[in-house]
Amino acid sequence: MGCGAQGGTIKMVSHHVTVSKLSKSERSIRAAILIQQWYRRYVARMETRRRCVWSIFQKLEYISEQDQLKLQSFFGNMLVHYKSLQGTNRRSLQSMDGKVIHVIHTCLTLLTEDDGPHLDTVKVPDDYDGPHVQLPMTLKGLQTMIVSFKQAKILHDHYVMLILTKVCKLLQSLPNITKATTHISQQITICGDLHGNLDDLLIIFHKNGLPDNDNPYIFNGDFVDRGSYSVEVALILFSLLLLYPSAIFINRGNHEDYIMNIRYGFVDEVTMKYPDNGHTIISLFNEVFRWLPVACLIDGKVLVVHGGISPSTDLKHLNTINRNKYKSLLQPQGGSSIATGDSDKDWRQLFDVLWSDPVPTNGSKPNTMRGGGVYFGPDITDKVLDRNNISLLVRSHECKDEGYEVTHNNKVITIFSSSNYYQHGSNKGAYLKMTPNRELHFVQFLNTNKDGHLKLSLRHRISVIESSAIKELRKHINSNRTNLLNQFQQYDTTQSGTITVCQWVDSMETVLQLGLPWHTLKHQLTQINKDGRVVYSTGLDEFCVKDKLKAGAKITETLYRNRTTIETIFKLIDQDNSGYISMSEFESCCQLLEQVTGTHFPPETVKNMAVAMDINHDGLICFNEFLESFRLCDT
Template identity: 45%
Template sequence: MTKVERTMKAAILIQQWYRRYLARMEVRRRYTWTIFQSIEYAGEQDQIKLYNFFNALLTHMPDPAARGVGSDVSSKSSTATTSPNFEDEVEDCVSISTLDNVYKGIHINSPLTRQDLDALIESFRKKKQHRLHAKYVASILKDAIAHLKRLPNLNQASTAISKQITICGDLHGKLEDLLVVFHKNGLPSAENPYVFNGDFVDRGKKGLEVLLLLLACLLVFPDGVYLNRGNHEDLIMNARYGFVREMKTKYKQNSDRLLKLIEGVYRWLPLGAVVNNKVLVVHGGVSDATDLDWVRSLDRYKYVSLLRPPVSDSTASGAEVVDKMEWKQVFDVLWSDPQNLEGCVPNTLRGAGTYFGPDVTDRFLEKHKLMFVVRSHECKTGGYEIAHGGKLITIFSASNYYELGSNKGAYVKLVGPQLDPHFVQFTTAAARTKKLTFRQRVGLVESSALRELSGKVLAARESLLDEFRKADPDGTGFITVTEWCSAMESRTGLTIPWRMLREKLVSQDPVSKNVEYMTTFQEHLPGKKASEATVVETLYRNKSSLEAIFRIIDKDNSGYISKEEFADACALLEQHLQNPFSKEQQLDICRSMDINKDGMVDLNEFLETFRLVDMAPHDGDDADDSSPG
């Protein structure tokens, strides 16, 4: 070959190699993303399943006194019911510790001014800031509640003055992302309005700062800020995903009273916004039952949590149906996800809300004379996604959500009379990751995903071993790849590309290519940091009731609940529940409570599982705390 021919052939070979390299990197990125998302949704599903189970126990189990147990089980009302003294409790929360000479943080006014907002931003921006005093936190929360109470369920946003509006998705305690948005797009005002579409807290370390900053913007620029409720504006979710722990760490003795105020904020947050009567902005989405007229007229304040439908005190079945149908209206707009297939089906992946197809979106928009829907609720690699023929936009504003480098954040600006969407992407990756190559960044995210996955696999060890041994009746220690993949999917509940991942998770025989299934439980990657693995601590508000219930279920007084005894308890509940637990759900719940995986549930495991799903905050120490923390 001539020199030119050799050069051309070399260039073609390099190009082919590079394309294969990019394809391999894309495959790794996609399965990593699938792992993260599957684990996230499985966690939400477990949360809802366990919470419903414990609520059913506390509501419907027979009185222990009648069984001779000696402890009363209180009939627990729905989380949707409210205490008649809640407003008084909120007022009491404001009488939080006075300032003293120890406090070195900023001082702000009530009502807040623009100068206060600037001082708040500057204080939060500093890495070693003095924590805002609990008295000022309570003041912002109380003023926000008073303002939010005056707002409708669906805010009416307008671009008549601004000619544009900015919509931000989930922030999840990522203060740096919020500050980047303000830096790139400017602070809110009547001339620069924002819609913040829920999920302000949880997972990130600065949830309180994000929430306070958004509320402060709302109070200073009431015509320039619209806040929507998300599915994480829910103290039950906060108890599992970190915000309650954050509050108890930052404001130790005042955390219960501050959380009571935050509960008031959640309950008064609007459920959505309508821009120029053309675009609906809600956190989750819609369903085939969503009716905006109904959403506008319902009492949003009574929904303390969306994780359980309200239970009517009335014995009339009609009243209960109305309550649950109304609850579904709220649940669907906060928890639903789109799908490519037509129709509307229960969201089995999250365990809550619906999957709605393009036909459902079309009918909804036609019914309410809208152009398109903007929603959040799902992390996207680029920070946004356009679906359903351009009529559904997902916007997600928390960058590096799963791991550094896992995704970009984004916000969308609706511009002009037709509200044309313009997307802006950003990331707040740490300085150390900016120097990494593309391959190194993919490897970093992949390693984190595999660590998460290994934890889930180890948690399902006993169940997996049962399945493996069924496929290996001769005890050879080997099963086929297909059998291994089937067992992994069925027993972990995670729908991910197991066949593609097998080389990273398990050893194979080099000749037969069969899987040596015991190596599934080896630690292939370094373990997770303890600080990341811990779960928020909440109080045993119902400890005496739960101990009594445990003794009822433990019919042979062995100190352990067996699977058979647990099934009997579920059978007892079936007569009270419209949707009783299936046999598979019973086993899943029992396995979830069996923390040490010995096949039985003792009292400590029973209480511990309840602690992880119980509501927060609880009535706690009301002693004054003069320090900001």
């Protein structure tokens, strides 16, 4: 033992002597290398955490869009149940199952008909202190409007209706595929998704200049929804189009759609900002969105579309479609579902270019993550580009952490222009500048207006974003807790309350199917005991009552999971956006159901159903009463 100890001492002394023999500069270099290695490991850990957070946000976003497309199934089954509900009672209403359907889109035509005030009847009061709009649009008028929007002023209803009416007439004269050129201005700027982010739009204009005939722009869809300033962003883009109709190109995105607007915030924003004429303005926006072109061709060689392509994409066919005939692209013509919409070739052409995403593997398959469109590989890109005699595809539709991405052997570019999309600091925005010889220049930016954000260290910024992502993930876990518990208990044959980490990971992926790095997330979502086993109930305790078999717990969970879907249905029936369903609105809904099903609902039956929903007997059905009436339970 003495020799061992002595040997250790000699080794330590020897090492000390070796280090002491180094010169000061050599010691400094060694210290710098150690610091550099430590910093690289630190940055790598932060990057791993950031990528994990990114994956959570993106997967949950796609799950939400998938749910939106499944919404059409909800109304179809509701129709089936309505047939059997004539003369029924409230208890039968509560027993409706939770499969979900398509009548929403068949009803859409009448639900969006506007019988409200018209432009000439909406007057601007003398005490209005916001910007005034005169047509034809002038640069000074546009600049005044932008300044007022920066000051959080609301453009008067009359001027909003004026701009929408004029831009709709202009759009009706445009083809499905517009043509842009770089040969006059020697460049063109392409912007991706903005999603109501006014600050980012103004950053782009500050860095790249306002659009004009010498500085043309393409805005590639999804400029509304999610953000708080979708109205302002849309009005600025439409005003620019009126001012420079030959230099501004606006493509339709998958969010320029009435059904998407109901779920993702644009309808709520319009209703809040324009309570007196909200329904009319929403109807005008919907008409404008349906007339937006779906693609832009630059110099005949660069195709700009919002989503992407599919094996059947044919530009000649795409350019012949009557794009305005679809009240919502979430529903093919004739009321058929998306799943059976392949027979409607016009709809398929439009739907695929707005919803598809590129993947690194060859081939094409349904876009199961979003629930619509296709995944297309490099081979599909090559075939479609060659068949249509184009060399480059520029698309948006997907948030990228750097604001852009180049894939498919440099033939597909994704550009995304909304920074901080998921959470402040989550991603950069970017725009693309292109020259006549197709030189590409990507410009990145990050909106840093949020107070105190820049004062935080990298670690703290990542922690803030990570906390938000975990919170959203926990909500999703909460909505699936019964299925998760059942899956956990299949592994826990001894009822010990614990399972192995691998079993927990397998259970999470089997039930949620999110493709997340569950091994990395396990410490944030559950508890690991001293034996290295997962105490799986700890991941669910904060969400549910301890007695998971308590009566009604499963129904409540299903309601929670489908709350957004039910809220969308409620908003569709609530035609005046008052927040309540009146008797006349309920009767109107039943009349629409009659038209679709060919089944007559006696007035007494309609009245009984409405009375059954009106729990507090005030003559109106609020959302909570509507939610209670449609308690969903697994059959």
